[in-house]
Amino acid sequence: MNWRIVMELKQINSLAMETEDHYRKKANFYRTSPEYGKMISLYPVLETSIKDCKGENLVA
Numbered sequence: 609m610n611w612r613i614v615m616e617l618k619q620i621n622s623l624a625m626e627t628e629d630h631y632r633k634k635a636n637f638y639r640t641s642p643e644y645g646k647m648i649s650l651y652p653v654l655e656t657s658i659k660d661c662k663g664e665n666l667v668a
Contacts, residue, residue, distance in 0.1 A: 648655045
């Protein structure tokens with residue numbers, strides 16, 4: 609089994625949350641992934657919605 613999968617499973621079983629910085633890094637990694645680019649190209653309304661929310665403070 610891939611070590612990354614093992615680590616993710618351990619995190620799922622833990623009730624502790626990661627830091628805000630951790631989630632920001634995850635989001636940045638996702639937004640630069642080929643899968644994200646493909647999804648955006650398939651759903652132009654999604655791209656517009658994401659652009660409309662840019663700069664908003666959505667997390668308290």
